[in-house]
Amino acid sequence: MGRQPCCDKAGMRRGAWTAEEDQKLINFIINNGIHCWRLVPKLAGLMRCGKSCRLRWTNYLRPDLKREAISQAEESQIIQLHSRLGNRWSKIASHFPGRTDNEIKNHWNTRIKKRLNLLGLNPATHQLINPPNANPEMMIDRKQKEIGVSSEDNSGFEHRIWMPFESMNAGENRLQVDSSGGCSSSFSAQDSLCPSSSKDNTFPSSKATISLDDLFFYGNLL
DNA sequence: AAGAGTCTCAACCGCTAGTTT
DNA sequence: CAAACTAGCGGTTGAGACTCT
Structure with missing residues (x-):
């Protein structure tokens, strides 16, 4: 023989919570704390099941919740x-x-x-959907001021960046990109989207490695 | 202005691991 | 030990808000 069910589902309210229900739940938890969610609706005078009360509290009413948008x-x-x-x-x-x-x-x-x-990435695996060179047509327009190029690269011209991806190591969150789509030797440079050695308007002049965060940031410009 | 399409997010559903009887 | 429960988790849904045409 087990325990009693948490609530009788018949007669339970569902759907959006009213301000009155919120206030009842807040008052109850402030005064009594959280001991057993099964008992909360009954003791707080709510026609909700304990599970619904727990969800409402943890996802919406908890006083320590941040209200601002995710940065x-x-x-x-x-x-x-x-x-x-x-x-x-x-x-x-x-x-x-x-x-x-x-x-x-x-x-x-x-x-x-x-x-x-x-960006041509599988959200589940963070891998390219069809590597290599899964998305050779992907193009990012950029303006110098938006990206923050190095002091040497101060032409002020609008750049067009072609990013045919070669491969990605998800564990390190790094991508290899290549201006030509080729797969020759690579070098690692955190800031290689704005190669300090390059004074012309092509990007990048040789293969480079960028972080996934960087790539994602550039994706925001799309 | 209004209807259609898209987006957001609170809430629900179903499942699992751990607990209680 | 088995049965039935709780709490918590991740997937999904749908109402309302927002944007587009």
């Missing part, structure tokens, strides 16, 4: 964590005080995933 820095960190942890949203959310797993999951599904697709 660029947070987004970059989410991408890095996702490449290591996959869809383990609660693990990812634990790195962001004041953010919920639901919020991060929503942000991933509605924004990040879409942009990774646009």
Whole structure:
């Protein structure tokens, strides 16, 4: 013989919470703390199941929740964590005080995933969808001031950057890009999108490695 | 102005691991 | 030990907001 069910589903309210329900739940938790979600709706006078109360509190009513939009820095960190942890949203959310797993999951599904697709990357694996040179036509327009080129590259011209990807190591979150699509020897340069040695308007003059975060940033310009 | 299409995100569903009886 | 539960997780949905034509 097991325990009693958490609630009688018949007669339970569903759907959006009203301000009155929110206030009842807040008042109850402030006064009593959280001990057993099964008992919360009954003791708080709510016609909701305990599961619904828990979700409403953790995802929306908790006083320590951040209300502002997810920043660029947070987004970059989410991408890095996702490449290591996959869809383990609660693990990812634990790195962001004041953010919920639901919020991060929503942000991933509605924004990040879409942009990774646009970049020719599989959001699940962070790998190119059809390497090598999966997306040779992908092109990013840039203006010098938007990207912050090195002092040597101060032509001020608008650049067109062709980024045929050769390969990617998801573990290191780094991509190899090649201005010509060729696959010859590579060198590593964190700032290679704006090669300091290059004074002409072609990019890059030789193969370079950029971080996924950088690539993602450039993707925002699309 | 309005209807259609798209996006966002709160809430629900179903599942699992761990707990209780 | 088995059955039935709880809490928590990730996937999915759908109402409302927003944008486009």
